[in-house]
Each structure stands twice: as C-alpha cells, then as structure tokens.
Amino acid sequence: GAVVSQHPSWVICKSGTSVKIECRSLDFQATTMFWYRQFPKQSLMLMATSNEGSKATYEQGVEKDKFLINHASLTLSTLTVTSAHPEDSSFYICSAPFGTQYFGPGTRLLVL
Amino acid sequence: GDSVTQMEGPVTLSEEACLTINCTYTATGYPSLFWYVQYPGEGLQLLLKATKADDKGSNKGFEATYRKETTSFHLEKGSVQVSDSAVYFCALSGNNAGNMLTFGGGTRLMVKP
Numbered sequence: 001g002a003v004v005s006q007h008p009s010w011v012i013c014k015s016g017t018s019v020k021i022e023c024r025s026l027d028f029q030a031t032t033m034f035w036y037r038q039f040p041k042q043s044l045m046l047m048a049t050s051n052e053g054s055k056a057t058y059e060q061g062v063e064k065d066k067f068l069i070n071h072a073s074l075t076l077s078t079l080t081v082t083s084a085h086p087e088d089s090s091f092y093i094c095s096a097p098f099g100t101q102y103f104g105p106g107t108r109l110l111v112l
Numbered sequence: 113g114d115s116v117t118q119m120e121g122p123v124t125l126s127e128e129a130c131l132t133i134n135c136t137y138t139a140t141g142y143p144s145l146f147w148y149v150q151y152p153g154e155g156l157q158l159l160l161k162a163t164k165a166d167d168k169g170s171n172k173g174f175e176a177t178y179r180k181e182t183t184s185f186h187l188e189k190g191s192v193q194v195s196d197s198a199v200y201f202c203a204l205s206g207n208n209a210g211n212m213l214t215f216g217g218g219t220r221l222m223v224k225p
Contacts, residue, residue, distance in 0.1 A: 034213075042218070044201070044213075046213075100158060101146075
C-alpha cells in the first residue's frame with residue numbers, strides 16, 4: 001500500500017527555536033496533504049491543508065505565521081513551527097490521500 | 113458542520129471478550145466512514161472503511177456496518193486479544209478522497225490477559 005513518511009520522528013528543542021517537520025509520500029504523488037495535531041489522550045485536530053503550488057489553508061484558530069507550511073513538490077510538504085514554545089509540544093501527524101487517507105507515523109515535538 | 117461522536121473510554125476487557133465501540137455521525141450528503149487504530153507510540157493506521165449505506169467494512173476480525181438510518185458505524189469484534197490494545201478513532205470524509213477527515217474523540221481499549 002501507499003506509504004507516508006515523516007521526519008524527524010522525535011525532536012527536542014529549546015524554546016525560541018524553529019523546528020521543521022517533513023512529510024513525504026513515498027510511492028505516490030499528492031497535490032494535497034493534511035497536517036494534524038494530537039494532544040496526549042486526545043483526538044486529532046486538523047491544523048491545515050497543504051496545497052502543492054499554492055498557499056496552505058489553515059483551520060480557524062491556527063496561526064499561519066506560527067505554523068508555516070510549504071508544499072514544495074508533489075511528494076513533500078513541510079511544517080515549520082516557528083519560535084517554538086513549550087505549549088507547542090505535541091504530536092504532529094500528516095496525511096495524504098491516495099484513494100483513502102494515508103497517515104505518516106507522526107513527529108513528537110518537545111519544547112523545553 | 114460534520115461531526116463524529118464515539119463512546120468515551122477507556123474500555124477495559126478481558127481477552128476473548130466481545131467488543132463494541134459506538135460511533136455516530138452528523139454529515140451532509142453521503143460521507144465515507146472509517147475506523148483508524150493507533151497503537152502505543154505509533155501513527156494512525158486504517159483499520160476498515162465503508163463508502164456507502166449498508167456496506168460492511170472488516171479487517172483483522174473487526175467489523176463495522178454503515179447504517180444510514182441510525183447514522184452509526186459501530187466497531188465490533190467477537191473476541192479481542194491483548195494485541196488489540198490501542199486507541200480507536202472513528203472518522204468520516206466527504207465524497208472526494210482528497211477531503212479532510214473529521215475524527216471522533218478516540219476510544220482507548222485495554223485488553224487484559
């Protein structure tokens with residue numbers, strides 16, 4: 001089946017730094033990818049829709065200047081958490097559609 | 113807007129017990145319905161899906177039937193195993209496969225030997 005990868009799987013950073021998370025579709029092309037955030041023991045919350053060749057669409061309440069999304073190619077979308085703070089610590093998951101939605105394994109971010 | 117409601121957990125069962133996790137939805141049109149499973153420390157995996165009314169999705173002994181009349185998609189398994197311990201998410205999406213998924217809150221299942 002289709003595979004979506006994320007890198008890194010774990011990241012620990014100091015408050016104020018920026019962190020880039022990559023989402024790749026390994027064996028299919030995706031003009032759209034989705035970024036979710038999951039807090040401990042909670043459900044996934046859609047943050048934004050990443051669109052190849054155009055701007056991302058952000059959900060209400062998500063700061064676009066805080067969470068920069070770039071859909072660089074048909075197989076790569078990146079999420080950059082700028083000036084990260086401890087409250088940004090979370091599990092970030094991307095997905096890409098290929099008949100159905102395929103999810104990446106997630107990236108756990110811990111901001112100290 | 114679309115929404116998914118599923119029973120709160122945790123659900124604790126003994127091995128070989130029967131499992132039902134309730135899921136109901138609110139949506140316009142004819143959504144596709146999904147169950148995803150998240151094992152500890154891992155990302156989401158599609159468990160099963162159904163794309164139209166009365167369809168039954170099944171995988172790994174789990175089943176769910178798309179009931180339009182009751183707007184439900186309950187997950188069932190006749191005999192759970194310890195390895196089924198995970199968080200289960202019910203979700204729906206519009207007719208376009210590129211549409212985003214709307215998730216329920218998740219139900220944690222713990223199976224004890």
